Amino acid sequence: MVVAVLASLAAGVCFAVAGVLQQWAAAARPDAEALTARLLGHLARDPLWLCGIALAVVAYGFQSLALAFGPLSLVQPLIVAELVFAVPLSARLHRMRLGPREWLGTCAVTAGLALALLSARPHGGDPRAAGLLPWLLVVGVTAAVVCAVLAAARVLTGPWRASATALAAGAVMGTQSVLLASTVDRLRHGLLAALAAWQTYALVVASVGGLLLIQSAFQQGPLAASMTVLDATEPVVAVTVGTVVFGEAIRTGWPVSAATVAGLALVGAGIVALDTSPVVMALHGRRGRDRTA
Numbered sequence: 001m002v003v004a005v006l007a008s009l010a011a012g013v014c015f016a017v018a019g020v021l022q023q024w025a026a027a028a029r030p031d032a033e034a035l036t037a038r039l040l041g042h043l044a045r046d047p048l049w050l051c052g053i054a055l056a057v058v059a060y061g062f063q064s065l066a067l068a069f070g071p072l073s074l075v076q077p078l079i080v081a082e083l084v085f086a087v088p089l090s091a092r093l094h095r096m097r098l099g100p101r102e103w104l105g106t107c108a109v110t111a112g113l114a115l116a117l118l119s120a121r122p123h124g125g126d127p128r129a130a131g132l133l134p135w136l137l138v139v140g141v142t143a144a145v146v147c148a149v150l151a152a153a154r155v156l157t158g159p160w161r162a163s164a165t166a167l168a169a170g171a172v173m174g175t176q177s178v179l180l181a182s183t184v185d186r187l188r189h190g191l192l193a194a195l196a197a198w199q200t201y202a203l204v205v206a207s208v209g210g211l212l213l214i215q216s217a218f219q220q221g222p223l224a225a226s227m228t229v230l231d232a233t234e235p236v237v238a239v240t241v242g243t244v245v246f247g248e249a250i251r252t253g254w255p256v257s258a259a260t261v262a263g264l265a266l267v268g269a270g271i272v273a274l275d276t277s278p279v280v281m282a283l284h285g286r287r288g289r290d291r292t293a
Helices: 002-027 037-043 047-069 072-079 082-093 100-120 132-153 159-187 191-195 198-220 223-245 256-275 278-292
Strands: none
Touching (some): 002 037, 002 198, 047 072, 072 100, 100 223, 100 256, 100 278, 132 198, 159 191, 159 198, 223 256, 223 278
């Protein structure tokens, strides 16, 4: 259990630094490149961004190690502690200092998400039991949500725009997590079984689309406005999709459901506090000045 805790915290630190490096590189790109293949093409030639990607790979290695020694219900809440490292580090790089409001907002998102995951504690489910109709429902709803959120993002400004794009990214990546689980299950029956399944190709599309949305969110605003929403949305969508497609169960009843709702409410309050923060707004303004300099 000690190995699981230490590896989870190491993964969180690596994810935090990886996110800061990627956001720093993406923020330097012009607004016209958001949500286009050009953004990924230019970032792929940026050494700083590539270092962030490499560090994310290391983080996934620590996460895998943690899962080998501890349950997901322990590992995932510890990994979301990345926000406590990432948001202050990003502010430090911009030579700004977080105030009580920003610290409380960051800690609220982290603690709320950890509380929701610990109380709900999804379990069970069978990837092989998933029928075509639930998959079509999930893909259709995800596509509709992403399109609606991106349409709303076009009329938003400042940190709110980055948060909206991060919400779309979280929806895609949450679905991608379930597609990955389905693909891994098929790989156990051989490579041909995986290649014959449409989920494998949907996984590739979701991975590329999710990467583009994440980098666009990083490009559109400060890390506090994007990573918090992304970290909150992805596990919630993954758990929801897992219950619909795989038949996973979550803990319910009093006081478990109340704790889950309280955790999600805390996440929402933290995100609003950060997106309306004068410091985060100043970070967004400084990002624009640095890019045009």
